[in-house]
Amino acid sequence: MAGRIEDYALIGDMQTAALVCRDGTVDWLCLPRFDSHAIFAGLLGTEEHGFWRIGPAHAADAEPPTAARRNYRGDSLILESEWDTPRGTVRVIDFMPPRDGAPQLIRIVEGVSGRVPMRSALRMRFSYGRIVPWVHKHDGRTVAVAGPDSVWFDTAVDTYGKALTTYADFTVAPGDRIAFTISWQASHREPPPLPEPEQSLEATEDFWREWVEHCTYHGPYREAVVRSLITLKALTYAPTGGIVAAPTTSLPEEIGGVRNWDYRYTWLRDAAITLSSLLRTGYREEARAWREWLLRAVAGDPENLQIMYGIAGERELGEAELDWLPGYENSAPVRVGNGAAHQLQLDVYGEVTEALHLAHMTGLARSDYASLLQLKLIRYLEDHWQEPDEGIWEVRGPRRHFVHSKVMAWVAVDRTIKLLESGDADGPLERWRELRDDIHRDVCDKGYDKERNTFTQSYGSKELDASLLLIPQMGFLPPDDKRVIGTIEAIQRELSTPDGFILRYPTSGEDAGVDGLPGDEGAFLACSFWMADDLAMIGRVDEARKLFEKLLALRNDLGLLAEEWDPRLQRQVGNFPQAFSHVPLIDTALRLTASGAYGG
Numbered sequence: 001m002a003g004r005i006e007d008y009a010l011i012g013d014m015q016t017a018a019l020v021c022r023d024g025t026v027d028w029l030c031l032p033r034f035d036s037h038a039i040f041a042g043l044l045g046t047e048e049h050g051f052w053r054i055g056p057a058h059a060a061d062a063e064p065p066t067a068a069r070r071n072y073r074g075d076s077l078i079l080e081s082e083w084d085t086p087r088g089t090v091r092v093i094d095f096m097p098p099r100d101g102a103p104q105l106i107r108i109v110e111g112v113s114g115r116v117p118m119r120s121a122l123r124m125r126f127s128y129g130r131i132v133p134w135v136h137k138h139d140g141r142t143v144a145v146a147g148p149d150s151v152w153f154d155t156a157v158d159t160y161g162k163a164l165t166t167y168a169d170f171t172v173a174p175g176d177r178i179a180f181t182i183s184w185q186a187s188h189r190e191p192p193p194l195p196e197p198e199q200s201l202e203a204t205e206d207f208w209r210e211w212v213e214h215c216t217y218h219g220p221y222r223e224a225v226v227r228s229l230i231t232l233k234a235l236t237y238a239p240t241g242g243i244v245a246a247p248t249t250s251l252p253e254e255i256g257g258v259r260n261w262d263y264r265y266t267w268l269r270d271a272a273i274t275l276s277s278l279l280r281t282g283y284r285e286e287a288r289a290w291r292e293w294l295l296r297a298v299a300g301d302p303e304n305l306q307i308m309y310g311i312a313g314e315r316e317l318g319e320a321e322l323d324w325l326p327g328y329e330n331s332a333p334v335r336v337g338n339g340a341a342h343q344l345q346l347d348v349y350g351e352v353t354e355a356l357h358l359a360h361m362t363g364l365a366r367s368d369y370a371s372l373l374q375l376k377l378i379r380y381l382e383d384h385w386q387e388p389d390e391g392i393w394e395v396r397g398p399r400r401h402f403v404h405s406k407v408m409a410w411v412a413v414d415r416t417i418k419l420l421e422s423g424d425a426d427g428p429l430e431r432w433r434e435l436r437d438d439i440h441r442d443v444c445d446k447g448y449d450k451e452r453n454t455f456t457q458s459y460g461s462k463e464l465d466a467s468l469l470l471i472p473q474m475g476f477l478p479p480d481d482k483r484v485i486g487t488i489e490a491i492q493r494e495l496s497t498p499d500g501f502i503l504r505y506p507t508s509g510e511d512a513g514v515d516g517l518p519g520d521e522g523a524f525l526a527c528s529f530w531m532a533d534d535l536a537m538i539g540r541v542d543e544a545r546k547l548f549e550k551l552l553a554l555r556n557d558l559g560l561l562a563e564e565w566d567p568r569l570q571r572q573v574g575n576f577p578q579a580f581s582h583v584p585l586i587d588t589a590l591r592l593t594a595s596g597a598y599g600g
Helices: 197-212 222-234 268-280 284-298 347-361 368-384 403-421 429-446 466-473 482-494 525-537 541-552 579-595
Strands: 009-012 017-020 025-030 038-040 051-056 069-072 079-085 088-095 104-114 116-123 134-138 141-146 149-155 160-162 165-172 177-186 564-566 571-573
Touching: 009 079, 009 088, 009 222, 051 079, 051 088, 051 104, 088 116, 088 197, 104 116, 104 165, 104 197, 165 177, 177 197, 197 222, 222 268, 222 579, 268 284, 268 347, 268 579, 284 347, 284 368, 347 368, 347 403, 368 403, 368 429, 403 429, 403 466, 466 482, 466 525, 482 525, 525 541, 525 564, 525 579, 541 579
Parallel strands: none
Antiparallel strands: 009 017, 017 025, 025 038, 025 051, 051 116, 069 079, 079 088, 088 104, 104 177, 116 165, 134 141, 141 149, 149 177, 160 165, 564 571
């Protein structure tokens, strides 16, 4: 049985990632890319769907023991888990070396004290747990083959097969270090080279140490900021610069519910705000790589901007359901692909333009094509900003005139006007100034409820939406505007959970069908960070700091956050770890530092 979402650790090589539970089980791993089929899909089903556990030996009818302690080795993505047993203490070191050839997952078992009996149990199931591979020996190595894929298993200890599982039973004493490695290779190619676990461990530690040294942030909450930056780096697909929203699919927004989506793709919105955080903390190379990814992905068809693409810029992300997987804690269906890819979400034009504007303002080398793309996006918005859309939350109900979408259309025009005013591009400046004014007036006339002194989710609606918290952050209105303050206070009253976190929008009431889905969801963590930002902007700094520190306390013991927090079950829900949670964590830390709220 899979652990709680917060029981998992992330390891990865910036091309894919694995989730490791507290009991030493790898329950999720897709090879060779984030969006490839999983060879371990136990996270979304049972052990029959693939897993790899290394830990102290235990009785067959007993639950595997959980580690007494675990941590990342310094500022790295190297996981260290320790078990205290009646016979001694043992440590398992898990990591994936930055790729230079075949992708590898390496696990090193180290004796700390006493003599501890250990077991490795490896059950590979290809195609998300559906296919049992052909496992056999080849020149003394164990290899599992199914169709185009092969996975090679290397270790110095003896192994044996039983019940379609590969086992190794061994004992470690102080100073012993026994390595286990799996390596992926296309099945038609020659075997991958024999692994060198100790050299790979040293190289992986060096990589992360050198990468973190580029961080320019040295203020309060630095540990949380650096861990979030490492997580964002781990979610970046190194060959292209694309950034996945999360390395998982179908971890539910409501336990037992149907709000289960595939997040192993690059959302323009998520990637754009990630670029903002990277630029402001010193990571210009990652920002440059993302901009190049964007220009390639959009090339040739900017008028039909998708809200998301594959990690190499793929456009077709067809959605399907895997009916042989019961889902995480029976949260079905399990989905791969994402049918929202072709939705109309006007806000992404604003997020992309804001990211390009920030890159330009922070001195990232000018790109003529980036400026050309920006101008083409605004020409599209000129003709389409008045249309209803699916909005930031990708509703699967009817299109509406979402206020946040209109605000972000204003942002797109505003930032492009700034580009023209700088002299770095040419365009119809006066016409677009009029367009900016028209959008602003339209939002204030149709998206604002004068009686309640708050902006609303959509034109004509009485409901609220946490995306309205971005109005002052985007510069649409100043923080001290009474309409901004009224909106912040209304969201606090109507969208707060009992513990003070923020829901995206109501899932019951007048507009309960806005997203076209049954069921409920947890508090959306990004929205709660936005609330902390807004509170700081309107001068309620102590309140902002307290909310921020409550949010930090929701992180698991390794500093990781999923998409949402279930206030009823008091646990993390949604895909994990989630870029859209870690980016606003960084942003709020920077804002609180600038405001002088130095607690923590």
